[in-house]
Amino acid sequence: MSGGNLQKKSTKFLLAGVIAILLFAVIVGFLFVRVRKEQQGGGTQGDVSALPDSVCPFGGDSYTDQGILYFDDHFIRFANAETGTDSVICTDANCRHEDSWNSECGAYIGGGGCSGLVQRGERIYYLIFDDESGKQILYSANLQGKDRTKIAELIEMNHVVDVIYHGQTVLISYVNMDYEGDGLDTCGIYGYDMEKKEGKQYYQREGNGSAINSLLLRGDILYFSYHGSNATKEEILEHSEDEAFELEHKEVIIKGIHLGNGEEVVSTEGYGSNCVLPYCDGKVFYTKDDINYYYDENSKQNIEISKENLIPIYSAINEKALFIGSGAAGKNLFLQFDPEHSEMKTLCESDLYPIAVLEKKTYVLLDDGERGVLDTQDFLQGKHSEFKHL
Numbered sequence: 001m002s003g004g005n006l007q008k009k010s011t012k013f014l015l016a017g018v019i020a021i022l023l024f025a026v027i028v029g030f031l032f033v034r035v036r037k038e039q040q041g042g043g044t045q046g047d048v049s050a051l052p053d054s055v056c057p058f059g060g061d062s063y064t065d066q067g068i069l070y071f072d073d074h075f076i077r078f079a080n081a082e083t084g085t086d087s088v089i090c091t092d093a094n095c096r097h098e099d100s101w102n103s104e105c106g107a108y109i110g111g112g113g114c115s116g117l118v119q120r121g122e123r124i125y126y127l128i129f130d131d132e133s134g135k136q137i138l139y140s141a142n143l144q145g146k147d148r149t150k151i152a153e154l155i156e157m158n159h160v161v162d163v164i165y166h167g168q169t170v171l172i173s174y175v176n177m178d179y180e181g182d183g184l185d186t187c188g189i190y191g192y193d194m195e196k197k198e199g200k201q202y203y204q205r206e207g208n209g210s211a212i213n214s215l216l217l218r219g220d221i222l223y224f225s226y227h228g229s230n231a232t233k234e235e236i237l238e239h240s241e242d243e244a245f246e247l248e249h250k251e252v253i254i255k256g257i258h259l260g261n262g263e264e265v266v267s268t269e270g271y272g273s274n275c276v277l278p279y280c281d282g283k284v285f286y287t288k289d290d291i292n293y294y295y296d297e298n299s300k301q302n303i304e305i306s307k308e309n310l311i312p313i314y315s316a317i318n319e320k321a322l323f324i325g326s327g328a329a330g331k332n333l334f335l336q337f338d339p340e341h342s343e344m345k346t347l348c349e350s351d352l353y354p355i356a357v358l359e360k361k362t363y364v365l366l367d368d369g370e371r372g373v374l375d376t377q378d379f380l381q382g383k384h385s386e387f388k389h390l
Contacts, residue, residue: 049167053217054118054125056163057314058275062118063356063363068371068390069124071114075107076124076145081361081373084388089124089145106145116163116172119143125151125170127160134158138170138192154199155190162215162224162275168195171202173212173224184233185210189224191259203257208236208246214272216279218297220259223284225272227252254286254295266295268302276312278321281339285312285321292323294337306344310335315357317376322347322357334380348382363390 056062061070068079069089075098079086088097088107095105102108112129115136119125122143127136130153138151157174164171169191176186188204189212202222203212210228217223229236231249239245254277256266270288278285283294290309293302310323313334320336327333327349334354338345352364355371362379364372364387374387 048120048123048165051120051167054120054165055215055316056116056118057356058162058213060115060117063316063358063361064119065358065360068363069117069119071109071117071126074101074109075105076109076114076117076126077107079371079390081388081390084373084390086390089143091144092146103148106141108145115160116165116170118163118165120165125165127154127163127172129158129160134176136160136172136174138194151194152192152197152199154192155201157190161187161211161213164215164217166217169193171215171217171222173215175211178208184208184236185228187212187226187228189215189222202259202262203255206233207231207251213275214277216277216284218279218284221256221265221297222259223254223256223266223277225252225254225270225275225277225286227271252288254284256284256295266300268295270302272312273309274311274313276314278312278315278323278337280319280321280337283321283337283339285337287312303342305337305342310344313354313357317357317359320357322354324354336380347380348384350382350384352379352384352387354379 061068067081070077076089077086078089090097090106097105097107100108109128112131115127117126123140124143125140127138130137134156136154136157138154139148140151141148156176158177159175161173161175171189171191173189174187178185184206185208186204186206187210189202190199191202192199205226205228207228207230212224212226214225215222228251229249230251252269252271254268254270255264257264270286270293273287282297285292285294291304292306292310293304295302308325310325313322313324315322323335325333325335331349331351332353333349334347335344336347355363355365357376360376361373362376366372371390372387373390378386
């Protein structure tokens with residue numbers, strides 16, 4: 001073989017080697033950037049924009065069609081809707097789990113409590129109350145609770161009420177209780193954008209016994225229920241023993257604000273019964289003086305629909321407004337608003353009390369105080385004998 005051919009082959013091998021090294025460097029660089037982003041709260045954690053909203057009503061347990069993700073006695077647990085089993089989320093075979101009582105177990109959470117616990121894609125997100133600062137800290141971890149990432153230190157919030165994860169944003173309603181006896185609680189709605197790493201105060205009020213709950217997000221409009229006192233701090237302290245004064249100045253309001261420009265789009269007297277504002281066909285349902293109404297987004301009118309003080313059910317089913325009424329022989333009567341005829345339609349009666357109605361699964365409170373689960377189609381059709389204890 002001639003020297004020229006050897007030289008050509010050597011050159012080819014050299015070029016192939018250089019290309020391979022460059023490709024390897026690109027892949028390593030990509031993986032390094034991805035890992036760094038994940039460690040900083042980005043990367044695969046950020047791939048949540050297309051996911052449906054995750055809602056924590058009452059700031060606590062997260063109900064999904066797969067099961068209930070919840071926090072109990074310093075451990076994150078999962079109650080499986082299919083198997084009926086309940087266990088900590090850590091699956092490490094070498095972990096002592098509840099016997100460890102430290103962060104060696106992925107399910108263990110120290111500090112002053114955990115709220116806003118949800119699964120988003122292949123990560124879980126939650127808030128931890130920091131005892132020293134009084135602030136909430138936003139964290140993310142993998143589905144076993146490991147690979148924990150501190151996303152952001154938020155503002156002072158000593159009691160989280162409702163939490164909504166919408167795309168890259170987490171929306172939180174909260175109350176800072178009056179522990180100093182100065183007569184005023186502070187409540188508000190705070191949002192944090194995990195992509196922009198920016199926080200924003202959307203709403204804030206001071207008042208005796210003030211609170212915000214029943215968060216409902218429809219497009220760019222955030223609806224909520226506010227209740228508190230419209231009296232001044234001085235008046236509250238002066239009449240601290242006067243119940244009549246407190247009732248006279250009690251304020252309950254349904255509000256809607258535009259998240260983009262902060263503009264108030266609706267403010268009407270009423271509240272979210274059961275801490276829920278159902279939504280259907282452009283209508284936001286609420287209660288006032290034990291009478292059920294809805295606010296129509298199109299006509300901007302408030303329409304009375306029932307004098308029976310129906311209790312709304314938390315439902316994640318799109319365009320379904322569900323309610324509980326009084327049935328025969330002490331049973332619960334379940335109703336659904338019919339938008340076509342603008343009236344309530346009776347579904348069925350049952351001894352069960354629903355906690356959350358989702359697309360596939362419905363969670364109920366049983367007589368023994370425990371939770372159960374059944375298929376939503378069975379629940380809506382009155383087939384309530386087949387359910388699992390959780």
